[in-house]
Amino acid sequence: MQAIDRITTGTGSKRRSPLRAIVFRALETAQAGDRLSLVVDVLLVSLIVLTVAAVVLESVPSFAARYGDELFLFEVITVSVFSVEYLLRAWSCIERERGDGSLRDAFGRRLRYLTSFHAIVDLLAILPFFLMQAGLFGNADMRFLRAVRLLRVLKLTRYSPALNMLVTAIVENGRSLAAAFFILLTVMLLAASGIYYFERDAQPVDFGSIPAAMWWAFSTLTTVGYGDVTPVTTGGKVFGAAITVVGLGMVALPTGIIASGFAAQLKMRSARFEESARRAWDDGVLSETEKQELERYRKSLGLGRETASQILDAGKVQRMLEAERAGRCPTCGR
Amino acid sequence: MQAIDRITTGTGSKRRSPLRAIVFRALETAQAGDRLSLVVDVLLVSLIVLTVAAVVLESVPSFAARYGDELFLFEVITVSVFSVEYLLRAWSCIERERGDGSLRDAFGRRLRYLTSFHAIVDLLAILPFFLMQAGLFGNADMRFLRAVRLLRVLKLTRYSPALNMLVTAIVENGRSLAAAFFILLTVMLLAASGIYYFERDAQPVDFGSIPAAMWWAFSTLTTVGYGDVTPVTTGGKVFGAAITVVGLGMVALPTGIIASGFAAQLKMRSARFEESARRAWDDGVLSETEKQELERYRKSLGLGRETASQILDAGKVQRMLEAERAGRCPTCGR
């Protein structure tokens, strides 16, 4: 089942540098029954959560004043662990696919990994610390670098296949979402200049210029509606009411795009799963191994349990129909 | 039609302990034409609604002061009824499926029932009362226990098949929704630290720390937009406006997931219904019994009337086509 092979990475890795292979499998997201990898995952995930919590708490003056040293110590520990992780991943990454063993090939794949999203996130998780230690930054930058440390939360993206499905759905419809965003900006511009036209005299501070009026336009078109600034003139209120209605459309567009894009994703993945299911049913029976493989594949596709079982049953039913009807077409009845 | 058998529970139960079977059928959601069961349902549902209303009103000081005794009396009645219901359900639950009659088997199925969602909800509906009478709780806990009594509203979940469809759609996409939630949290973190970066000096109380800024971040990203705290600096407003737009995406993600998940559910259930419809049409006619069975099945699937009739007609049309074309395949025209 190539469909499934595609996702069971490193299966053949036993035949390569054992240690590196072990490290690779340990750092990989745990497959069913891989205890070592599972432990590593749990440790790393907890550390990520803790360090993010630390960064957040550090921004509380009282807390920072009281536990400054502990926070710094914990930061040092975190960074060292993440640094080791980073180096090990950079070293073992080439275990992912079997190469021709040549140095050139290995280097190329390392480079590809190091420029991948996950690798850059890992780098961003440790870089700020060293830069701050280097102390070539003013206080303002310090704040900024501290904020950057929050990006460590992105390290968690490694551990969710469903997230990947979501991201794909978004990326796939990137152009449409961009178009929706363009529409939003255009409408926002017209809304801002319109309300400016009506309210400028009544509220010279909040609506004294188009840029000023944009704050109202954004909060209205996104249906956030803070209400810190609202039109007061009759004309402004009539125009404003019209804009609130337009806001419904601004909510509808991205939602509609994501919804249909997500449905498409679901359909695509169901089709892939069905393909594998059909192959598994080819011999008329569903062996225990096949079941496990399909289950693992289902997870990796982020499909729901019922959906999957539905597909499997459908496959089974078809088998039976075909059998019972002695090769007669389920469509045309012969 | 096994598809339909699957949902007409207790059909064969006449052959078992008659009283227990009657109790079981009475407590079950009423099937068409089962008067006793219907009466019991109506009584229980009304009692649930009334008791929830009582808990709510009890929180109104003036009302509680005036009708304290009546409320307590009603509470006693409610709890006794629910207790009896709980015991009867625990006793009759094994009527659901026919077992091998062995004690071990009966015990196992009772245990399974008692640990089911509905049974736990039923327990939560009565437990607080006894705990409060036992009086081993301080005043604070009393309040909490009173709140717990509101969970009695969950007892109503027993009576809606559509609700079950909704819940399935949510559970099926649990991983995706979790991923969307993760994205929300991540964005919220970055939004909070960003606005903290811009507003901390201007509004040291509301934006003096990242945790403080989270209140604004949540109310903005969910497009609730209370407006009790809003950015005042230019930088903060520009950043805030960007976040309101991101908020649109935060609304779009779960909505899109639910929408496509719900559509999938609908498709799945329509397919199941179609299967039964095809079987019903197999003999070329649709008898009154078949109609009733299909109608009951339709309800249990939570399908709309028109959808169902559409499916039925389609089945009929196909029958006719096949007939008229003398077994020619509607796909390939022979």
Add this chain to the structure above:
Amino acid sequence: MQAIDRITTGTGSKRRSPLRAIVFRALETAQAGDRLSLVVDVLLVSLIVLTVAAVVLESVPSFAARYGDELFLFEVITVSVFSVEYLLRAWSCIERERGDGSLRDAFGRRLRYLTSFHAIVDLLAILPFFLMQAGLFGNADMRFLRAVRLLRVLKLTRYSPALNMLVTAIVENGRSLAAAFFILLTVMLLAASGIYYFERDAQPVDFGSIPAAMWWAFSTLTTVGYGDVTPVTTGGKVFGAAITVVGLGMVALPTGIIASGFAAQLKMRSARFEESARRAWDDGVLSETEKQELERYRKSLGLGRETASQILDAGKVQRMLEAERAGRCPTCGR
């Protein structure tokens, strides 16, 4: 094409009481090229819009004081017109389908019409006036009756097939929407009692009881977020933030249901249109009459232009394929 016949009502009506038939056709929503009916429609629609505007303006004290007499005069005119319309519709309604001519049959169909949604709306449009003239109501009721007159806007529902599609999509998923509403109420109850638990001491007025807290719960869970009352305690804010997130789900549920329900409607109607298109293509050509019939049918189904033409082209392509492949199945290539 029975599919189309189903919607060209009264085609055979020439063979019946001519005057009544003419009245019927005049009051019916105008078919293409029916000038009289079109004029009547335009007049009635404008009158409805004007009278609703009048009711709204009447609520403006200054306006009412100044144009009281004119408003009353206009009201009298409106009511008389609507009364005549009501009577004529009640008289001519039996033209819709050909009956067996018996009095019993005519009476039965009249009764069915008079209890239909549209007829009741028409009645509500005139009843308040007569009731007010009868003057058996206090001032408070007067106000109420005036509000009832706003329901005249519902008379417009007669003129939009798309609206009908929307309503069907809502009705079809009525049970699911009810379930979503039940979930909303449950969550609202728990949110209200939760925030009451946290804020009751800090804000005894706004959160002093669960009913009082419901105002906040509703405005938060629906993501309206007035911000007139918001939690101030840390515990309340944390709980409140969680509720804002839950609010996203409350928005997602109905939207998801409507979206998938609407998609189902679209599919259903496309299928119906496709059926008619296939029949129209049966003879290999698409005559001008067929085109017009299909166009009218498309409108009555509320389908978009591109969707329809897409379906037509598909039908055409298939014809050509079948022709060119000399009866070979487009699926299996022979």
Add this chain to the structure above:
Amino acid sequence: MQAIDRITTGTGSKRRSPLRAIVFRALETAQAGDRLSLVVDVLLVSLIVLTVAAVVLESVPSFAARYGDELFLFEVITVSVFSVEYLLRAWSCIERERGDGSLRDAFGRRLRYLTSFHAIVDLLAILPFFLMQAGLFGNADMRFLRAVRLLRVLKLTRYSPALNMLVTAIVENGRSLAAAFFILLTVMLLAASGIYYFERDAQPVDFGSIPAAMWWAFSTLTTVGYGDVTPVTTGGKVFGAAITVVGLGMVALPTGIIASGFAAQLKMRSARFEESARRAWDDGVLSETEKQELERYRKSLGLGRETASQILDAGKVQRMLEAERAGRCPTCGR
């Protein structure tokens, strides 16, 4: 592949007036590898963005006072460029399709272009300037004309195929969206008169008449919820809470329509792409040219990469299946 030919405009244009053809291609959205056209696009897009920014900044009093002359100079430059663009487009537009060369034909096509959306937008981009110079307008109109200049942002619509997809999805469901809008207006009317009924005495200013109450009704039903005016009476709050819930439906309707409409668009375009893919696969191989053509077509359809490749693979798989099964139908297994 006519499907693809349909979008590769001007392919045969070499055979016509060379200069005009070059101008046309230069002004057209750049096809892959058309450097001149690309440069022109980039220049025009940047100019549009800059001029819109200028209009916005001009509304800032301090900025306008300081850079008045520069802004005017830039305006002159912009208008001249846009005027030249307008004339060149009007001149070269007839290159789009090959005509019969007759003057009548050329004139007809020019007229068609000049009355097209894009041409009118281009005109609106330059007209205000000349009108202002003509100075036959009061100050108020000046403001208005300045606002009109913001419409220049619409010139960008020329450069996004995805936008076109979005607009189609909206237009296709125009009637449904209109119906949803009608529902919104109706509910708004009833909400406004209802809240007016409850709050008129408590808040005579904000709810003293139905028109006044509409401001609240709009901001609530669109879930914007400014909170500048909110009900204070118990009756008003209960009614208001109900309206917030109804607001969820008002959000759900347009979103659901757009979502399903967008899904339909996606399906339609996927079908078109599949058609081309099938033709490309007809000969069993996918040549480099075919790949490029398909890629260009994919972009013009605004389809995502994965979706497209999925379709292509499907086509390939089918080819292989057909081959391997020696012309056996994948449906009926022979």
